[in-house]
Amino acid sequence: MKTFNLPGPKARSLIERDNKVISPSYPRGYPFAMERGRGVEVWDVDGNRFLDFAAGIAVVTTGHSHPKVVQAIQEQAEKFIHISSDFYHEKWVELAETINRIAPFSEEAVSFMTNSGTESVEAAIKLARSHTERTQFIGFLGGFHGRTMGSIAFTASKKVYRHGFFPLMSGVVHVPYPDPYRQILESLPQEDYGDTVVRYIEEQILTKIIPPDDLAGILVEPIQGEGGYIVPSSGFFPALRRLCDKYGILLIADEVQSGIGRTGKWWAIEHFGVEPDIVCTAKGIASGMPLGVMFARKRIMDWEKGAHGNTYGGNPIACAAALATISLVENEYMQNATEVGRYTKEMAEEILFNKYSSIGEIRGQGLMIGIEFVEDRVTKKPAEQLRDAIIENAFQQGLILLGCGKSTIRLAPPLCVTREEVDEALEILDKVIMIGEGEVNTIAA
Numbered sequence: 207m208k209t210f211n212l213p214g215p216k217a218r219s220l221i222e223r224d225n226k227v228i229s230p231s232y233p234r235g236y237p238f239a240m241e242r243g244r245g246v247e248v249w250d251v252d253g254n255r256f257l258d259f260a261a262g263i264a265v266v267t268t269g270h271s272h273p274k275v276v277q278a279i280q281e282q283a284e285k286f287i288h289i290s291s292d293f294y295h296e297k298w299v300e301l302a303e304t305i306n307r308i309a310p311f312s313e314e315a316v317s318f319m320t321n322s323g324t325e326s327v328e329a330a331i332k333l334a335r336s337h338t339e340r341t342q343f344i345g346f347l348g349g350f351h352g353r354t355m356g357s358i359a360f361t362a363s364k365k366v367y368r369h370g371f372f373p374l375m376s377g378v379v380h381v382p383y384p385d386p387y388r389q390i391l392e393s394l395p396q397e398d399y400g401d402t403v404v405r406y407i408e409e410q411i412l413t414k415i416i417p418p419d420d421l422a423g424i425l426v427e428p429i430q431g432e433g434g435y436i437v438p439s440s441g442f443f444p445a446l447r448r449l450c451d452k453y454g455i456l457l458i459a460d461e462v463q464s465g466i467g468r469t470g471k472w473w474a475i476e477h478f479g480v481e482p483d484i485v486c487t488a489k490g491i492a493s494g495m496p497l498g499v500m501f502a503r504k505r506i507m508d509w510e511k512g513a514h515g516n517t518y519g520g521n522p523i524a525c526a527a528a529l530a531t532i533s534l535v536e537n538e539y540m541q542n543a544t545e546v547g548r549y550t551k552e553m554a555e556e557i558l559f560n561k562y563s564s565i566g567e568i569r570g571q572g573l574m575i576g577i578e579f580v581e582d583r584v585t586k587k588p589a590e591q592l593r594d595a596i597i598e599n600a601f602q603q604g605l606i607l608l609g610c611g612k613s614t615i616r617l618a619p620p621l622c623v624t625r626e627e628v629d630e631a632l633e634i635l636d637k638v639i640m641i642g643e644g645e646v647n648t649i650a651a
């Protein structure tokens with residue numbers, strides 16, 4: 207296993223040019239300058255090879271430049287690139303029909319196409335207000351839903367996303383996410399923590415802050431992404447669904463990161479046996495082409511002509527890439543996400559958790575796996591510095607990783623990842639956790 211000395215000369219020069227002309231707001235963690243990619247492998251401009259366990263923030267579902275996705279893009283580009291959402295075309299309808307087939311509810315699904323995750327969330331907020339004629343929402347602490355002025359009102363994972371941008375859209379109250387590892391609320395004896403959170407919403411929020419008749423929707427990530435790859439307590443979604451049914455509140459699932467087979471099912475909410483009313487998706491749906499979809503039960507998507515729209519919605523190339531992606535996920539990669547995801551978690555537990563007490567928890571579903579680092583397993587104090595050192599050292603060893611939450615590393619490779627690639631990544635992780643622990647302890651001493 208060789209250690210690179212990054213950035214190399216070409217990367218350094220590109221980054222210098224970038225620094226002059228690209229917004230400094232982008233949160234770049236380390237200097238990876240990409241030249242090309244294939245499957246789970248990527249190469250930088252200096253010819254160094256890496257394993258990509260971030261997949262462009264859980265986007266390149268089918269791996270980098272999958273030949274079938276490339277072919278679908280090329281074929282569509284030859285025919286036409288754009289016509290606008292004012293007109294009709296085959297791929298757009300075909301994609302909406304496909305979404306209808308795989309939607310996580312028994313009623314028919316109607317789709318609104320967007321260009322990103324945040325735009326899917328904006329569309330869901332507007333649809334919920336329009337359909338219910340109510341104005342208020344509930345979001346969750348640690349949630350991430352995007353950075354535009356509507357979605358940012360829900361995003362509550364880091365203060366930097368909000369600092370300097372007030373006033374945000376009004377009408378959002380945040381409650382604790384049902385994180386079984388870090389419980390903020392006190393449960394009753396024998397009570398599932400998910401039930402505790404829903405009881406808190408009903409007994410506290412709905413009686414003191416938002417009258418139920420004013421509450422349009424509850425926006426929630428079925429597995430929290432940027433907040434720390436947190437799988438909620440098992441009772442949470444069934445209790446939340448009951449609450450929504452009781453008061454006529456829309457359950458809006460933000461599947462932007464967790465959807466499209468990443469967790470081993472089309473939608474992460476399916477793991478909890480609950481049907482949402484509105485779903486937001488983006489990221490993994492088109493293997494990297496910018497596309498999002500906000501879809502809802504047909505009876506809910508009842509807004510009038512002109513109430514919402516966009517120029518690029520249903521872009522033909524993005525739709526073609528999405529159809530190719532969904533077909534690949536359906537035929538092989540969703541199953542792979544289940545099997546290789548289980549293998550990854552088991553091996554990470556065997557090789558890493560048992561060896562390093564700085565690992566507080568390994569959790570996740572399918573290929574959405576989080577490794578949380580703590581100062582010790584009793585206090586669970588987040589080991590932020592250690593996590594950052596591990597990510598930086600992994601990069602120097604040829605492994606692309608991203609953090610999430612305060613001190614968690616996400617393992618979110620393309621869904622085509624193999625066991626051999628997982629073994630290689632875990633070998634690097636083993637080495638860099640050891641190096642990281644040494645570095646952080648040296649600084650502390």
Ligand SMILES: Cc1ncc(COP(=O)(O)O)c(C=O)c1O
Binds near residue numbers: 427432488
């Ligand atoms: C759950 C979730 N929702 C929404 C978004 C926003 O997506 P985008 O960056 O495409 O606007 C993200 C992005 O990370 C996300 O993880």
